[in-house]
Amino acid sequence: MKFSNVDLSDFDLKKRNSDKKNPKNSKKIPVVLGTAFLIAAILTAIFFLWSASFFKTQNVKPLSEEQNSSLNAFLDQTYSLKRSESLKPLPYPIVAADLEVDSGAAILVDAKNGCILFEKNADEVIPPASITKLFVMYIVFKEIENGNLSLDELVAPPENSWAINMPSDASLMFLGQGQIVTVRELLTGLAVASGNDAALALAYKISGSTKDFVARMNYEAKILGLTHTHFEEPSGYSEKNVTTARELAEFCRIYINRYPESLRDYHSAKEILYPLGKNLPSWQKAKGDSTAIYQRNTNPLLGKMEGCDGLKTGFIYESGYNLALTAKRNGVRFLSVTMRGPGTGSKQGNFYRVKDGTTLMEWAFSSFADYIPENKIQKNYPVAVPGAKTKFVNLVPAWTNAVTVPHISSQTAAEDAENVTAEIQLPKCIYGGTKLGAVYGQIQYKLGNTVLETVPLVADRTAQKAGLWGQFWGKLVCLRIR
Incomplete structure (x- = not known):
């Protein structure tokens, strides 16, 4: 196809004539482009203004009560060990400490998080002896917390809790006929003198009978997940009361974390003087405080170890010399339990309690601290x-x-x-x-x-x-x- 004879000048002339007749055609494209640019600029500005709100993270809405409950339930289930009151291993590996501990079973934990720092035969089933009384105190504090009891509530000791009706080798606070004693005083009798009579008096006060109170003790142990802990009576006198060093340490940690006032008001008390004149029955009131018996706290490290403010001793022949021990220094608290401690007689038994407790605690304080x-x-x-x-x-x-x-x-x-x-x-x-x-x-x-x-x-x-x-x-x- 050939176009050699076409005159292009005629074509250009026609186009110029057309533009002169329709001047809008030449301006249409810039207007469209300008409008498009303006719309794009407006949309961009709107986007940047809107997207800027995503940088204002302080505007996050607080959770509703229902949402917060759902979150905690999920976390408790998913991270049950970390979030529970159970004992747990350290989150990093360490070389097991080579400590000379004479007790047959022992465990040492960080009281704040339950991390285990040292253990020896911690799952051996052993009678807790008088450390059993901590469970009595735990239930008393729980009853007070629930409004069912008060510290100043008066208790008339039942006959089977009178000192004269106790076994001759039992630890006593010396309750007697006709006495009037407060719950507060009974707690002191448990913590300081390790009174078997105080344990029975509180059992009757709370449950109406020893049998029903022991059922309560076993129920509390069960809901705390202490599967190897079982009680037959509330004072610790029976060898049929059993637990392990691990479960006892777990319980003690729960107890002092839930009721820290127990350490301040009872377990760190160095002595008890009972019965005072105010406790005596009417026919003995004239004697005043003259019949009061002075007893020192059974914990041999109280007042001797820096920061020691508890917790409880226990001994029967079937258990050996047991000690639940805690101390706090510079905001850091450790807890140890030693069971089946050796010794013939309380003097020797206390020697090994002190030796093992000191070994564990001093090593803990020199080797670890807490970051909160x-x-x-x-x-x-x-x-x-x-x-x-x-x-x-x-x-x-x-x-x-x-x-x-x-x-x-x-x-x-x-x-x-x-x-x-x-x-x-x-x-x-x-x-x-x-x-x-x-x-x-x-x-x-x-x-x-x-x-x-x-x-x-x-x-x-x-x-x-x-x-x-x-x-x-x-x-x-x-x-x-x-």
Whole structure:
């Protein structure tokens, strides 16, 4: 096909004539482009203004009561060992300590988190002897907490709790006929003098009979998960009362953490003087305080070991010399239980109680200290959730237990604890929604380059995925945040 004869000048002339006739055609394209640019600019501005709200993480909505309950229930189930009151291993490996402990069974734990630092035959079933009385005190405090009893409530000791009706070798606070004694005084009699008579008097006061009170003791042991602990009577006199060093330590930790006033008001008391004139029956009132019997606390380390403020001794021939011991220094508390302690007679038995208790406690305080996360980290970490129906969620630590810090590099364990760092690893955003309890970050507690513990950071709520349009814009927001 040939176009050699076409005159292009005629074509250009016609086009110029057409433009002169329709001047709008030449201006149409710039207007369209300008409008498109303006719309794009407006949309961009709107997007940036809207997406900026995702940076205001302080606007995260607090959980409702129902949501908070769901979160705690999920965490308690998923991280049951870490969040429970059970004893647990340290979260990092250590070389087992070679300690000279003469007791047949022993265990040492960090009272704040339940981490086991040392153990020896801790699962051997042994009679607790008078340490049984701690369970009596636990139930008394529970009754007071529930409003069923008060410390100043008066108790008339039943006949079978009178000192004259007790076995000749029983420990006593010396209750007698016609006496009037308060619950507070009976607790002191249990903690200081290890009175079998006080145990019986409280059993009758709470349950109406020894049998029913012992059933209560076994019920409490069961709900605490103490599967090898069983009681036949409340004073510890019977060898049929049994437990293990591990379960006894677990119980003691629960007891002092729930009722710390027991240490201050009772277990650290150095002496008891009873009965005073106010306790005597009318026919003995004239004697005043002259009949009072002075007894020192049975704990041989009370007043001798720095920071010792409890807990309880126990002895019957079938158990040997037992000791539940606790001490606190510079905010750090350790708890030990030694059972089947050797010795012929109380003097020798106490010698080994002191020796083993001192060995365990001094090693613990020189080798470990506590780092308290709650004092160092946030309770929650808000994170944006673009592409979801909820803008923000909080990431929360799955647990906030104290971290037992080993003495590695500093001059003291306490200095090592001060040098622990918490490395928080968080996503800049979470696209498309979250699931309650799902892990989206972590906290690493480190001493130098040594990781002591890693704690998951989990979503405190479910954030449902948005629709397609919301997901599209959410993707853009996530790209901007990142």
